[in-house]
Amino acid sequence: MDLSGRVAIVTGAGRGLGRAYAEALAAAGASVVVNDADSGAAAEVAEKITAAGGMAVAQPGAVGPTEVADRLVERAVAEYGRLDVLVTNAGILRDRMLWNMSDEEFDDVLQVHLRGTFTCVRAAVRQMRAQGSGGRIIAVGSPAGQRGNVGQTNYSAAKAAVVGMVRTWSMECARAGITVNAVIPVAATAMTATIPAFAPYVSAWQADGTPLPGWLRAAEGFGVPEDAAGLVVFLASARSDHVTGQAIGIGGDKLSLWSHPQEIAAAYRAGGWSADEIAETWPALGRWNQPVGIPAPEVPHQ
Numbered sequence: 001m002d003l004s005g006r007v008a009i010v011t012g013a014g015r016g017l018g019r020a021y022a023e024a025l026a027a028a029g030a031s032v033v034v035n036d037a038d039s040g041a042a043a044e045v046a047e048k049i050t051a052a053g054g055m056a057v058a059q060p061g062a063v064g065p066t067e068v069a070d071r072l073v074e075r076a077v078a079e080y081g082r083l084d085v086l087v088t089n090a091g092i093l094r095d096r097m098l099w100n101m102s103d104e105e106f107d108d109v110l111q112v113h114l115r116g117t118f119t120c121v122r123a124a125v126r127q128m129r130a131q132g133s134g135g136r137i138i139a140v141g142s143p144a145g146q147r148g149n150v151g152q153t154n155y156s157a158a159k160a161a162v163v164g165m166v167r168t169w170s171m172e173c174a175r176a177g178i179t180v181n182a183v184i185p186v187a188a189t190a191m192t193a194t195i196p197a198f199a200p201y202v203s204a205w206q207a208d209g210t211p212l213p214g215w216l217r218a219a220e221g222f223g224v225p226e227d228a229a230g231l232v233v234f235l236a237s238a239r240s241d242h243v244t245g246q247a248i249g250i251g252g253d254k255l256s257l258w259s260h261p262q263e264i265a266a267a268y269r270a271g272g273w274s275a276d277e278i279a280e281t282w283p284a285l286g287r288w289n290q291p292v293g294i295p296a297p298e299v300p301h302q
């Protein structure tokens with residue numbers, strides 16, 4: 001897939017999934033602005049891309065504030081003359097049960113994932129609309145945002161909100177030819193290395209490149225960051241012109257499309273519903289109760 005002439009920004013691209021996205025976009029011919037809160041990591045990725053013959057510059061900064069977002073877009077335009085693709089990948093975790101979570105832990109996670117996505121996409125879409133030739137917004141959700149996850153009040157709120165914004169933006173940006181999608185990735189990174197069921201396999205892969213087992217890649221859709229990069233390149237390319245407003249899962253051997261929430265059962269009563277009438281009718285709707293949480297991994301017997 002040829003992205004020559006396209007200019008991309010990837011936030012949080014100093015390591016993990018963001019790094020894989022930046023490297024894959026550059027390998028496909030895009031010029032990439034590599035952002036990360038860790039300036040050394042951003043510089044290292046940009047250097048590695050240029051050493052391999054690609055085009056990249058580092059633009060460090062912690063996304064969240066408007067000024068950081070605006071500077072990112074300004075750098076893309078100053079360096080490469082335009083902006084075609086934005087991947088809002090930067091992220092942090094501050095996991096804690098609800099009753100132990102501090103205001104600061106809540107705000108920190110929303111600042112990066114939610115405000116960071118909002119400010120960066122707003123700056124990018126302003127530039128893309130001014131250019132008048134369309135564009136690509138690729139935001140990043142999570143299974144935790146799609147289904148909820150114990151210990152992740154802040155993170156599941158932010159990630160669900162990201163997908164909510166994606167649906168809204170896909171409509172608002174359609175006329176300008178800007179597609180807006182969410183990637184829902186699963187991969188072995190610093191963020192997932194401590195999940196107990198995955199930890200031994202992630203450690204072995206990190207230590208000496210031992211491939212993740214087939215059951216993990218297929219049944220759990222859990223692979224390495226590079227496994228998720230093809231989806232980002234596809235969404236950045238002309239081949240995905242018709243794809244917008246979607247939440248697309250990727251990980252290991254699995255590519256998936258997430259459903260959008262919709263009403264799955266309804267009852268009607270002329271004049272409306274009292275509490276007693278709801279209680280009487282509830283069994284008819286309650287049989288459609290929806291499951292919550294990310295299903296636990298099914299580790300095969302060795």
Ligand SMILES: NC(=O)c1ccc[n+]([C@@H]2O[C@H](COP(=O)([O-])OP(=O)(O)OC[C@H]3O[C@@H](n4cnc5c(N)ncnc54)[C@H](O)[C@@H]3O)[C@@H](O)[C@H]2O)c1
Pocket residue numbers: 011012013014015016017018035036037038041061062063064088089090091092112116140141142143184185186187188189190191192
């Ligand atoms: N790894 C997974 O399985 C998984 C699953 C679902 C969603 N995600 C999402 O994918 C994205 C990448 O996750 P990862 O697993 O590669 O994590 P990671 O921790 O390996 O990498 C995240 C990167 O973002 C950077 N970062 C943190 N805050 C930043 C900020 N304010 N501005 C700029 N950079 C910042 C970090 O320095 C780091 O380099 C995140 O949005 C994460 O929530 C990951």
